[in-house]
Amino acid sequence: DVKVTQSSRYLVKRTGEKVFLECVQxxxxxxxxxxxxxxxxxxxxxxxxYDVKMKEKGDIPEGYSVSREKKERFSLILESASTNQTSMYxxxxxxxxxxxxxxxxxxxxLTVL
Amino acid sequence: xxxxxxxxxxxxxxxxxxxxxNCTYSNxxxxxxxxxxxxxxxxxxxxxxxxxxxxxxxxxxxxxxxxxxYISLLIRDxxxxxxxxxxxxxNFKAAGNKLTFGGxxxxxxxx
Numbered sequence: 001d002v003k004v005t006q007s008s009r010y011l012v013k014r015t016g017e018k019v020f021l022e023c024v025q026x027x028x029x030x031x032x033x034x035x036x037x038x039x040x041x042x043x044x045x046x047x048x049x050y051d052v053k054m055k056e057k058g059d060i061p062e063g064y065s066v067s068r069e070k071k072e073r074f075s076l077i078l079e080s081a082s083t084n085q086t087s088m089y090x091x092x093x094x095x096x097x098x099x100x101x102x103x104x105x106x107x108x109x110l111t112v113l
Numbered sequence: 114x115x116x117x118x119x120x121x122x123x124x125x126x127x128x129x130x131x132x133x134x135n136c137t138y139s140n141x142x143x144x145x146x147x148x149x150x151x152x153x154x155x156x157x158x159x160x161x162x163x164x165x166x167x168x169x170x171x172x173x174x175x176x177x178x179x180x181x182x183y184i185s186l187l188i189r190d191x192x193x194x195x196x197x198x199x200x201x202x203x204n205f206k207a208a209g210n211k212l213t214f215g216g217x218x219x220x221x222x223x224x
Contacts, residue, residue: 035214040121040216041216042117042200042214042215042216042217043157043200043214044214045211045212048211058211090156090157100145100146100147100159100162100202100204100212101147101159102157102159102212104156104157104158105156106155106156107156
């Protein structure tokens with residue numbers, strides 16, 4: 001069974017703290033993605049990666065960075081968390097970039113106080 | 114205008130009834146289309162792809178209307194377990210084959 005695992009389901013952080021969200025997939029997929037999901041706005045792409053050490057900006061990369069040192073792991077970093085980054089963060093992976101099938105993790109709900 | 118728009122609902126549907134809803138997209142150069150399902154507090158999962166000729170998967174039928182730039186999803190004989198949010202997803206070729214998600218349509222099937 002395919003699996004995308006996100007390290008934390010719920011996090012509470014304070015403004016200005018550094019936040020790491022980690023994602024691991026066991027499907028040997030080339031491509032990995034970070035989305036955030038907010039009510040009324042749907043899923044918005046933050047960053048994606050199509051290979052180890054490669055990264056591409058999505059639609060809303062400001063305030064975020066990513067790291068992909070190993071094929072199976074894709075990390076999202078908030079250097080200095082702000083309250084407008086309170087959201088549900090979803091990691092996904094896929095075997096091909098133009099495939100419609102993304103496999104999502106269960107999500108990480110981040111609250112920034 | 115959003116690139117992919119959906120009626121947020123909720124669509125309240127009696128069990129056994131048929132429900133249909135649309136999703137409009139703004140870019141006529143869109144390449145491919147999909148419906149995802151997201152249960153409450155769960156991750157989205159691919160429900161079905163949408164082909165130009167229309168396609169069925171059991172009680173679910175997806176249609177594409179390129180001229181009017183919308184896709185639709187029809188659910189027949191609704192079950193309580195069909196209660197979920199249905200996300201419309203469009204692959205815009207010009208955007209480097211990135212997927213763009215609509216905000217979702219919430220469907221509530223009631224006994």
